[in-house]
Amino acid sequence: xxxxQMHIPDGFINAPVSVLFLAISAFFVFLALRGxxxxxxxxxxxxxxxxxxxxxxxQMINFPVAAGTSGHLIGGAxxxxxxxxxxGVLAVTVVLIVQALVFADGGLTAMGLNVFxxxxxxxxxxxxxxxxxxxxxxxxxxxxxxxxxxxxxxxVPISAxxxxxxxxxxxxxAITLDKVLVAMVGVxxxxxxxxxIITVLTISAxxxxxxxxxxxxxxxxxxxxx
Amino acid sequence: MGxxxxxxxxxxxxxxxxxxxxxPSHIKIASVFSFVLVVVLTPGYFFQAHLSYALIxxxxxxxxxxxxxxxxxxxxxxxxFVLFAFFLPIFGTDPRIDFFGLRLSEPGLWAGWNILIxxxxxxxxxxxxxxxxxxxxxxxxxxxxxxxxxxxxxxxxMIRYTVVVTEELKRMAIARESRCxxxxxxxxxxxxxxxxxxxxxxxxxxxxxxxMAMLSRGYTGQLPLTTRQISxxxxxxxxxxxxxxxxxxILIWSVFLK
Numbered sequence: 073x074x075x076x077q078m079h080i081p082d083g084f085i086n087a088p089v090s091v092l093f094l095a096i097s098a099f100f101v102f103l104a105l106r107g108x109x110x111x112x113x114x115x116x117x118x119x120x121x122x123x124x125x126x127x128x129x130x131q132m133i134n135f136p137v138a139a140g141t142s143g144h145l146i147g148g149a150x151x152x153x154x155x156x157x158x159x160g161v162l163a164v165t166v167v168l169i170v171q172a173l174v175f176a177d178g179g180l181t182a183m184g185l186n187v188f189x190x191x192x193x194x195x196x197x198x199x200x201x202x203x204x205x206x207x208x209x210x211x212x213x214x215x216x217x218x219x220x221x222x223x224x225x226x227x228v229p230i231s232a233x234x235x236x237x238x239x240x241x242x243x244x245x246a247i248t249l250d251k252v253l254v255a256m257v258g259v260x261x262x263x264x265x266x267x268x269i270i271t272v273l274t275i276s277a278x279x280x281x282x283x284x285x286x287x288x289x290x291x292x293x294x295x296x297x298x
Numbered sequence: 299m300g301x302x303x304x305x306x307x308x309x310x311x312x313x314x315x316x317x318x319x320x321x322p323s324h325i326k327i328a329s330v331f332s333f334v335l336v337v338v339l340t341p342g343y344f345f346q347a348h349l350s351y352a353l354i355x356x357x358x359x360x361x362x363x364x365x366x367x368x369x370x371x372x373x374x375x376x377x378x379f380v381l382f383a384f385f386l387p388i389f390g391t392d393p394r395i396d397f398f399g400l401r402l403s404e405p406g407l408w409a410g411w412n413i414l415i416x417x418x419x420x421x422x423x424x425x426x427x428x429x430x431x432x433x434x435x436x437x438x439x440x441x442x443x444x445x446x447x448x449x450x451x452x453x454x455x456m457i458r459y460t461v462v463v464t465e466e467l468k469r470m471a472i473a474r475e476s477r478c479x480x481x482x483x484x485x486x487x488x489x490x491x492x493x494x495x496x497x498x499x500x501x502x503x504x505x506x507x508x509x510m511a512m513l514s515r516g517y518t519g520q521l522p523l524t525t526r527q528i529s530x531x532x533x534x535x536x537x538x539x540x541x542x543x544x545x546x547x548i549l550i551w552s553v554f555l556k
Contacts, residue, residue, distance in 0.1 A: 083416020087338045121455020122505030125463045136481050166452045176424035244409035246390040277495025
């Protein structure tokens with residue numbers, strides 16, 4: 073069995089909060105559009121577009137865990153470290169919108185909620201954690217990959233905290249919040265391990281052959297190749 | 299065009315003729331979105347209204363001949379939240395009531411029902427939208443709804459290259475298998491991730507090649523649109539039908555139940 077992705081459906085969070093997060097997400101996407109234009113110029117559309125396809129394809133690879141279950145990548149941290157935070161936000165956002173509109177995968181009114189958790193919190197969050205760790209960890213391959221691992225790991229529970237926040241604001245009052253927080257963060261702390269391993273393995277594979285394509289490595293002068 | 303389109307297309311669009319299919323996409327997106335918004339706004343305990351919505355959705359599904367297989371697949375996507383909805387009556391807050399011999403939380407039962415019905419209606423409406431609108435039309439619709447042009451462009455690239463990149467992924471899987479690779483557990487993650495890394499490099503390089511090809515054809519950051527849909531007043535009237543019916547459902551039932 074493949075564990076499906078957690079896309080919040082319509083009606084899970086009430087309408088006012090859904091619309092509020094639609095506005096918040098729209099604001100961040102606007103920032104990302106501006107940031108990516110500065111970073112990539114008129115290259116944004118083809119590169120972010122192909123990055124979106126890549127994230128979408130990565131999510132389709134089944135990583136077997138045990139006893140017939142398999143997981144897959146969420147990809148926020150991977151996108152941020154490979155192509156930069158703003159282009160990463162755009163790529164993950166576009167994956168979510170296309171999934172909802174073309175594949176009917178994800179609720180239309182819940183779009184803002186999902187973009188906020190998976191594209192803004194997970195992708196931007198992972199990027200800032202990664203940047204911070206890069207400063208304090210040794211400037212070599214091990215340090216770089218450790219920063220990647222932690223950023224990818226934390227991006228998953230951070231996303232879950234975003235979900236809990238939305239639930240606190242506009243979810244049902246029929247269950248106490250601490251139960252939701254413990255369950256969501258608990259489950260996602262486990263899922264994060266897989267996310268960290270897959271992200272590190274993928275990025276280290278790219279680093280070994282095309283270091284110049286890894287945005288997160290673009291300012292490091294030391295050799296990150298084995 | 300038609301033949302090529304059907305060969306390379308991704309997604310779940312099926313070509314048919316009726317006014318819903320032919321509704322200009324920006325009107326259709328707005329119409330479906332506002333219908334779902336009205337459903338989400340309707341309180342869960344308004345049982346009759348939700349059953350009426352469900353009837354509307356079912357008739358739309360039948361009228362537009364949405365295949366059963368697709369409906370089943372979309373319902374599977376909901377599973378994590380269905381589980382959540384089922385746990386609510388068990389772990390929910392007091393008071394407890396007897397429900398078929400079980401002591402369940404009353405607010406939990408209502409909340410679970412609320413989530414189940416709204417999520418199902420929402421996912422079915424998305425399914426109706428995506429199976430009645432070609433992807434290119436969806437993009438034109440988003441642009442008409444004032445989505446940022448750049449975002450629509452990125453989406454058009456994603457839609458255009460999804461088939462190419464996923465075919466590449468399949469070729470990689472065949473190459474792995476022909477070398478007797480079998481993914482059994484986490485031990486094989488390294489190989490899968492290296493395939494992913496290679497896929498990234500290939501996708502990135504493809505992006506650069508596409509960009510060069512576009513520049514050499516005069517690309518300045520704007521994509522020309524080849525089709526311009528003309529929407530008549532009748533289209534706008536048809537488009538407001540769906541949300542109007544939803545509002546009417548609420549009004550009629552509130553009067554009726556008084």
